[in-house]
Amino acid sequence: MIQIVKKKKPNSKKIKQLRETNNLSQEDFLSRMKEDLGYTMSRRTYQRIEKGDDVQPKYLDYIIKFYDKKNIKLNIDELVLDNNKKKIVNKKTKSPAEKIIQTYDYQKVYLYKVNHFEDVSKLITKSSRRKFFYPLTINSSNITSWRELGVIYTSEKDVVKRMVSMIGDFGKKHLNNKNQIAREKYDNADLEFDLIDIVSDFGEFLKFLNSQGVNLYAANFNLAQFGVEAVDPHPYNDLFKYGVYDKVITIFCFKRDNEQDLNFNYENFWHREKLEQLLKKHKMDNFEKNQFEWGDPEINDEIQAFEESIKYFDGIDTSKVTFDHRVPFTNDDFGYEPDGRDLAEMNNYKDEDESF
Structure with missing residues (x-):
């Protein structure tokens, strides 16, 4: 059974800035990620991420884990652009006394x-x-x-x-x-x-x-x-x-x-x-x-x-x-959705997983 995984639009500017701040070329980033974590991502996939093309959440999760090992803490919300969020106009903000503290x-x-x-x-x-x-x-x-x-x-x-x-x-x-x-x-x-x-x-x-x-x-x-x-x-x-x-x-x-x-x-x-x-x-x-x-x-x-x-x-x-081992799409979606390969990637299996 193939699980359909909805792709996300990456924050390409943020991801590119992270890499350049750490003095890494795209090739350096991919090789070190494989060496440090055992994850393989094709060069083409990473180039699409920095270009801003939609991508599976698991690849963004790989990026988060790579920087996490270097004590740079990120969450998936920081690496995702959500254009579907509606702006709330004239929303009344609660005073500190009215604020409800979440149970967990x-x-x-x-x-x-x-x-x-x-x-x-x-x-x-x-x-x-x-x-x-x-x-x-x-x-x-x-x-x-x-x-x-x-x-x-x-x-x-x-x-x-x-x-x-x-x-x-x-x-x-x-x-x-x-x-x-x-x-x-x-x-x-x-x-x-x-x-x-x-x-x-x-x-x-x-x-x-x-x-x-x-x-x-x-x-x-x-x-x-x-x-x-x-x-x-x-x-x-x-x-x-x-x-x-x-x-x-x-x-x-x-x-x-x-x-x-x-x-x-x-x-x-x-x-x-x-x-x-x-x-x-x-x-x-x-x-x-x-x-x-x-x-x-x-x-x-x-x-x-x-x-x-x-x-x-x-x-x-x-x-x-x-x-x-689940990958949440965003922090708001922390209830987890199983990761898998979508139909488009099944058709491009060789391109996605090619070595670099």
Whole structure:
């Protein structure tokens, strides 16, 4: 059965500007996208995108994922021109008091297939917490595997546990600044040997899981939370404020899958807009104290009482998490529509998928 996919008009000016800002030729962009993500797009298809011809949403999604890996965050609405939107004249805007805060905010981040330990270490160095997901049945039976030193017996369960432990240990050491400084000194070669062992063993475990059809996907996710942070990042700052701050959490997902990336979708109840509204409503948005005042038990008790009164949860609700590979047309169409090849492209199969 052929799924009919409605094409979209690309924002050619924006897409071309992105490429040129990153000093990439069209050929460079296509080759790096294939190298970094495993995606192949014909040169002709990309030229049509920069020309402004209608295109399948999946190709725009490829572009978003390419820049996402370079920490340039985009959404598909930014790369699509919608000429069918009607202008609303004389629409009355609601006052802040009348504004209705949505119950959930639908957040999404791309998780990328982990190919070696460096993929993991780079994420950990930018995050403060981690969250693991296992949407698969992990095999606990011993399976014959191999290393250069000979045949070994292990199981998916044992390997996953070892990898989780290694990620935890590395994250714990990274948060210890003294450990990082010690690694830079010439008389601490043992610390480098430990890291070499981790890189080597992690790579072997990853190969084993891949041979069983299991991939590890990972990415950093920004989660708005209540917290106390410095008003000014200057080292001599002594003022701290209770408010809403983004916490970076590294998401890990072990999944039996063969794709290069994975969508992490979160139906977030405690999103930023709601948290900020609750702060104002309960008059908790002016808690700015110096470091000595924050030691006052009464202040901490007041914050704790506030969070308990609203039944605040500061983690990720796993019941509201889903994983998929779907490509939404726009943010307004986040309910997802299955991707596929339209009839016009079936007739031009060779042109669309030709190598460059």
